[in-house]
Amino acid sequence: MFITELFKHWTFRAFAPGTLLRTKYNAFKELLRLDERCLEHIADLEEIHYGREQADWTRVVWLTEELGRDIRSLIEQLQLMSPVKYMDLQDYATKLNFYVRMGVSVEEPHIEPPFVFTLPEAQDMLEAAGGKAANLARISSEKDINLLPARVISAHAYHYFVEVNDLREELDKRLSAISLADAATLDELAHEMQQLILQADMPDPIANEIEIAALELGKNGIKLAVRSSAVAEDGAASFAGQYSSVLDVTANNIIQAWKEVVASKYTPRAIAYRIMNGLADTETPMAVLIMPMVDAVCSGVAFSTAPAEHAAHLDEPAVAVYATSGIGEKLVSGSVTAQTTFISKAEKPRIIEKAAQSVVPAPTLKRIAAQAQQLETFFGEPQDVEWVVDHRSRIFIVQSRPVPHSRRPQQTECPAHDLQALDTNKECASMGIGSGKVRVVANCQDITELPHGTILVTRGLGPVLTRVIHRLNGVIAERGSAASHFASVAREFNVPVLCGVEDACTRYTNDQLITVDGTTGSVFDGVLPECHQENIKPQQGVIPRLGKVLPRIARLTLLDPSSESFAPEYCKSLHDLVRFVHEKGVEEMFSLVDKSSRGLSGSRKLQTHLPLSMYVLNLDKGLFHSAAGKKEVEQSDIASVPMWALWFGLSSELVTWHDALPHFDWEHFDKVSAGIISKDSPLLASYAIISDNYMHAMLRFGYHFSVVDCMCGDKDRQNYIRFRFMGGGGKSHQRTLRLDFIERILSKNNFAIERKGDMLNARHGMEEEHIIQQRLALLGLLLAKTRMLDMRLEETSDLDALEKEFFKDLGSLTY
Secondary structure, eight states: OHHHHHHHHHHHHHHOHHHHHHHHHHHHHHHHHHHHHHHHHHHHHHHHHTTSSOBOHHHHHHHHHHHHHHHHHHHHHHHHHOTTTTTTHHHHHHHHHHHHHHHHOOOOOOOOSOOEEEHHHHTTOHHHHHHHHHHHHHTTTOTTOOOOOOEEEOHHHHHHHHHHTTOHHHHHHHHTTOBTTOHHHHHHHHHHHHHHHHHSOOOHHHHHHHHHHHHHHTGGGOOEEEEEOOTTTTSSSOOTTTSOOEEEEOGGGHHHHHHHHHHGGGSHHHHHHHHHTTOOGGGSOOOEEEEEOOOEEEEEEEESSOOHHHHTTOSSOEEEEEEEESOSHHHHTTSSOOEEEEEEOSSSOOEEEOOTTOSSOHHHHHHHHHHHHHHHHHHTSOEEEEEEEETTOOEEEEEEEEOOOOOSOOOOSOOOOOOEEEEOSOEEEEOOEEEEEEEEOSSGGGOOOOOTTEEEEESOOOGGGGGGGGGEEEEEESSOOTTSHHHHHHHHTTOOEEEOOTTHHHHSOTTOEEEEETTTTEEEESOOGGGBOTTOOOOSOSSHHHHHHHHHHHOOOOOOTTSTTOSGGGOOSHHHHHHHHHHHHHHHHTTOSOTTOOSSOOOEEEOOSSSOOEEEEEEESOBOGGGTTOSEEOGGGBOOHHHHHHHHHHTOTTSOOOSSSSSSOHHHHHHHHTTSSOTTOGGGOEEEEEESSEEEEEEEETTEEEEEEEEOSSOGGGOEEEEEEEEOSSOHHHHHHHHHHHHHHHHTTTOEEEEETTEEEEEEOSOOHHHHHHHHHHHHHHHHHHTTGGGTOOOTTHHHHHHHHHHHHHHHOOO
């Protein structure tokens, strides 16, 4: 292939230079398209790493794969332009891409048997047993701790099921399209993935083992409970309430129940929680527990160390026991209010507080507390224990997991204020303080999207609330308790939660501004500025391992094209490679033709009164015949419609330009840049590649550059403008302010704006030719007026006067 392309290249060069130039031009256009795609992929990965976009790890892998493919294609276009110079460039790309792929890949799934085993057997297969079963397996030999007979369906069975049904590709395709900011798409894709699981066939090797286990546990018609035990569940990330349990299952229906539990791995709330914890789908395979149902008199949750939300008023350490009659599903789902008892952790425990009509006798409460403390000692940290008591007063432990820790800085004391109290002394399910606008959603199942910084008012604390936890500043609920699964998740994210607030859904109204104090159980009318963040940014570094590999992807070290180190062997990242290929592509276009200029005119310097070094490369009818034979062209020689329109705004008399090319102190600039960029560097040159109705222009102003790519002709459907602005010499907040100003101007002129880091992308869709001309003139004026603007801006308030002045000048332009 290479020899063929090389032969064609030299044949065209010798006998048909025009054909070669057109080939180069087409390759360059494709190179520019691929360059944009590569930068978009890099920017998307940065958005995910810094928490500005919350996406599945599968999307990270997909983006790196797409980036690798596009870079290979990018290099191929450069090699079409010059087959000899860049023969080894693909080798450098392969090496860097290898490091990136190693950094984002996850362990291959295990699919070997056994697929079903007992809790004692699970002690030798803790990873395959999943979090819930693994913890029960660890305590299965503890004295005085009663466990139900159970079987574990291994996480390997889940992987085997997915593999046999060829589901991984279908699941990954949907997972890679998920963003937590798009609730509607999340719901749609989650439903599709659940259906994939429910409609797939159960392989016979797994089905046989599961059915045998169900028949053994379900003798004499005993109903079964089928519970989730995913890998990573009940660990550092609790996954409290994210997965489903199926109760009262007959042995004949065990396969369907297993599928339902596995499908719950793909509910919107479970996907959202996993993404917020930076875990890949294949890292959280679903193991399942099968155990007999208990004819429960009462059940509930015990915290071996009472949570701070409830223990603040106690004078001594205590165990907190939350109870309800019957099975505890309503308690942990947050739909009922628990009976709460505090039992001292002294050598001779005593009941400190107890409900007046407790569903649990005092001796049983003390036994539950003793077992909770025993589990805390066994695991070496406070435990969240689920228990059930049967009609023979036997206590069974059905779950034990570490009490989740808050992963955000916690503000527990409310600043001094004079706000009026609306509610006081309510039950605190999660500590913290938050202010914001109220959104009343009586049925939490109806929640889809909420603005960042919302104070949610609802009836119960259903686990579905987890999917919007990153958008909440607080929750007020009429029912629920600290024992609910959502309360556990809220404590992880330090979101204040009050429950038992009577008639909250009718007393509070949408858009009402309030402050929730999760330490004292109070609600105040109005906001505290230090607690009011309308646009909470998720914690940076949501996916820590992406941070480890990101330098290989995004760090730009190839800065100066004139340096000897601007070479493939010095590329330390994929971004470096993209930068190298782009600069060399431009370099190839500026050396397209030989001295005879056959087939296409060469690049020529544009004479201009502006202190700007500008070169023009005419591809096809971009210059008038008056330019023939000239070494340098004038503005009057430009026939290219888009180039003329852009230059019209850029060179307007409304803009004051200084005489020197650099518009700032070069001596100071050299010190700041440590000599990386010199005054004579080609990096400072701007260029425009033009035809009669096409332009690709790059304008360089020191530390920042702008790219304008457009089609402007009589075919409206082909017309467009794409604009990119990136970089700057000011401080971070100054560069942000300049981008804010540019976004203001463009968004009011029908440009679609997208910002990622220091990069602003703007797109203007198809429009009539004269409208596109006006927009290009606007861009030219905007570029002229925003040069060095980042060095002067300090406050957001500066932008209003600048905007008013700009539109006044724009109105003075005569097209």
